[in-house]
Amino acid sequence: MRLFHNYHYAAAMLLFCLGLHTVIVRRNIIKKLIGLNIMETSVFFFYISLGYLDGGIAPIRVGGADPARMVNPIPQALILTGIVVAVSVTALALSMVILLYRQYGTLDVDRLMREEEPEAVESGKED
Amino acid sequence: MGAWRHFPIFMITVPLLGAVLLPFLGYAKERWVPYVALLPLGASTLLGILLIGRIPSGGYLSYHMGGWEPPFGIEIRLDYVGLFLMLVVCGITFLALIYSRRYIDKEVSPGRRTAYYVLYLLMSGAMLGFVATGDIFNLFVFMEILALSSYALVAITGNRNAVRAAFKYILMGAPSSIIVLLAIGLLYSVTGTLNMADLARRIAESGYTEVLIVSYILLVVGFGVKAALFPLHMWLPDAHSIAPSPISALLSGLLVEVCTFALVRITFSVFTLGATDLVMGTADAVGVAAAAAVLYGGIMAILQKDLKMMIAYSTVSHIGYIFLGLTAFTAEGLTGAMYHMLDHGLAKACLFLCAGNFIYMKGYRRIEDLKGAWSQMPWTCFAFALASISVIGIPPTAGFISKWYLILGNVEGGKWLYAVVLLAGSILAAVYCFRILYYMFFQAGKEGAWEESWHDAPPAMLAPVWVLSLATLFFGVFSSLLIPSLLRAAAYLL
Numbered sequence: 135m136r137l138f139h140n141y142h143y144a145a146a147m148l149l150f151c152l153g154l155h156t157v158i159v160r161r162n163i164i165k166k167l168i169g170l171n172i173m174e175t176s177v178f179f180f181y182i183s184l185g186y187l188d189g190g191i192a193p194i195r196v197g198g199a200d201p202a203r204m205v206n207p208i209p210q211a212l213i214l215t216g217i218v219v220a221v222s223v224t225a226l227a228l229s230m231v232i233l234l235y236r237q238y239g240t241l242d243v244d245r246l247m248r249e250e251e252p253e254a255v256e257s258g259k260e261d
Numbered sequence: 262m263g264a265w266r267h268f269p270i271f272m273i274t275v276p277l278l279g280a281v282l283l284p285f286l287g288y289a290k291e292r293w294v295p296y297v298a299l300l301p302l303g304a305s306t307l308l309g310i311l312l313i314g315r316i317p318s319g320g321y322l323s324y325h326m327g328g329w330e331p332p333f334g335i336e337i338r339l340d341y342v343g344l345f346l347m348l349v350v351c352g353i354t355f356l357a358l359i360y361s362r363r364y365i366d367k368e369v370s371p372g373r374r375t376a377y378y379v380l381y382l383l384m385s386g387a388m389l390g391f392v393a394t395g396d397i398f399n400l401f402v403f404m405e406i407l408a409l410s411s412y413a414l415v416a417i418t419g420n421r422n423a424v425r426a427a428f429k430y431i432l433m434g435a436p437s438s439i440i441v442l443l444a445i446g447l448l449y450s451v452t453g454t455l456n457m458a459d460l461a462r463r464i465a466e467s468g469y470t471e472v473l474i475v476s477y478i479l480l481v482v483g484f485g486v487k488a489a490l491f492p493l494h495m496w497l498p499d500a501h502s503i504a505p506s507p508i509s510a511l512l513s514g515l516l517v518e519v520c521t522f523a524l525v526r527i528t529f530s531v532f533t534l535g536a537t538d539l540v541m542g543t544a545d546a547v548g549v550a551a552a553a554a555v556l557y558g559g560i561m562a563i564l565q566k567d568l569k570m571m572i573a574y575s576t577v578s579h580i581g582y583i584f585l586g587l588t589a590f591t592a593e594g595l596t597g598a599m600y601h602m603l604d605h606g607l608a609k610a611c612l613f614l615c616a617g618n619f620i621y622m623k624g625y626r627r628i629e630d631l632k633g634a635w636s637q638m639p640w641t642c643f644a645f646a647l648a649s650i651s652v653i654g655i656p657p658t659a660g661f662i663s664k665w666y667l668i669l670g671n672v673e674g675g676k677w678l679y680a681v682v683l684l685a686g687s688i689l690a691a692v693y694c695f696r697i698l699y700y701m702f703f704q705a706g707k708e709g710a711w712e713e714s715w716h717d718a719p720p721a722m723l724a725p726v727w728v729l730s731l732a733t734l735f736f737g738v739f740s741s742l743l744i745p746s747l748l749r750a751a752a753y754l755l
Contacts, residue, residue: 163428177439177446180446184449208455215398219402222405223405226412226413226431230416230428233416234421234428237421238425
């Protein structure tokens with residue numbers, strides 16, 4: 135039973151689809167961002183589970199540790215970068231949500247996008 | 262071993278370093294920031310020019326950081342096409358930065374101007390790194406720097422439409438980044454390596470498996486969103502038309518090309534052997550999307566009332582051109598696609614900067630307002646005309662050369678229908694461009710809309726526009742400078 139053995143991959147994919155579904159279907163932009171974060175987390179989970187080893191030890195070659203029992207450190211290093219990226223995207227998106235809410239007074243994505251642009255805005259005089 | 266071996270990495274890190282240091286200067290003297298920001302980009306351009314001729318023909322220049330040999334360390338791999346694109350990036354970012362000072366002083370409030378230049382340098386450095394890197398995770402990191410800085414730059418003016426466009430961009434862009442990250446994870450899980458050359462070797466050894474199929478399709482979708490390929494283009498018209506004009510020029514002239522190029526790299530230097538069926542199968546689907554993009558973008562561009570919106574839809578159409586060249590899988594098609602990246606970059610950047618000139622001088626955004634623009638702003642109008650001619654693809658501009666090779670490539674590949682679509686796209690382009698030219702030169706404006714005497718944009722805004730429009734002419738007349746090497750590089754990729 136390969137699928138049963140690799141249940142963590144299935145879990146990661148399930149989370150990914152859940153996140154994508156939330157991003158696409160939900161109308162509240164905060165919920166969309168939560169969905170985005172679920173997607174990100176699922177990918178991180180997928181990476182980490184790649185390097186996971188049952189009963190593994192830290193990959194430090196001191197004192198004759200057995201290399202076969204070491205966990206793979208590369209996915210962890212990659213995901214450290216991935217987390218930084220995810221945090222920056224979330225921070226930027228949340229700051230935009232604040233601006234949007236101030237200027238439109240709504241978090242509903244349909245109402246946000248439906249709002250017509252004022253005709254022929256002279257961009258020099260905006261803001 | 263000469264010092265030039267280190268140039269590729271300096272080309273990338275100098276703008277990034279500049280972005281880190283600029284806020285300190287901005288804190289002390291904000292007035293100087295626009296001038297000082299030119300230095301790192303100028304340095305990169307210079308280094309890139311010095312590298313011309315150093316790249317072994319048919320080969321590449323490899324640089325690894327920190328003394329770690331390539332399969333383990335991060336590699337910078339610069340082949341002929343890569344250097345070519347890096348120079349295009351350097352040139353256009355430099356010109357748009359010269360243009361930026363006057364425009365940004367008017368559009369962006371004082372406290373934010375330093376932020377603009379910092380993000381601008383970040384974006385330029387990220388684009389250079391994105392083109393040059395030979396490590397697939399590094400590619401993701403540069404893509405994210407690029408994406409984050411461009412989200413912020415679209416919203417930099419802070420007015421409500423800009424923030425909304427930027428948010429729309431994030432809602433499309435961020436999931437696509439995650440999809441790319443997932444695809445890279447899948448690749449890593451079956452091959453155990455992140456270096457592109459090493460990946461290619463291991464994929465060729467193992468043949469292709471289900472995981473690779475999923476991974477490749479995810480990569481195409483992920484980069485397809487970033488490159489705004491037709492069904493995934495929804496973010497583009499808003500973001501490109503609402504961003505400040507120099508940023509529109511970068512987004513439209515460079516960002517989409519660079520993202521397309523990443524997909525080219527992944528297709529031709531990662532999934533080389535053993536995955537041909539897969540690549541061909543996906544290419545069929547991409548070809549259909551690209552043909553739809555050519556027609557849809559052209560028709561939507563004709564329907565627009567807003568000038569920048571029209572140019573943005575024209576970009577959607579031209580992304581289709583580039584992809585149609587790639588999916589032909591012939592040396593001519595690839596050459597056409599690469600050349601189209603160059604001339605579309607130049608012409609689109611020029612058109613957006615011209616649109617910026619009209620906004621800067623008069624605040625006019627609508628196409629109707631351009632009636633009679635010639636009487637006041639002849640220089641801008643002529644540059645606009647030259648760039649439009651390149652967009653349509655009339656000789657002797659560069660647009661003609663690239664479209665010629667695109668059509669030739671598709672005919673040679675036996676894809677007659679796509680060749681017809683490419684021609685139809687040019688007709689649509691002629692419709693939306695000539696309408697504007699007709700308004701500009703042959704119609705009288707409303708009373709008082711334009712001054713009777715020549716009163717054009719300031720020189721710092723006209724010079725970049727003219728350099729770009731003359732460059733489209735130059736690369737059209739002297740296409741023999743680049744075409745043979747591109748053909749050789751394309752044959753090497755196939």
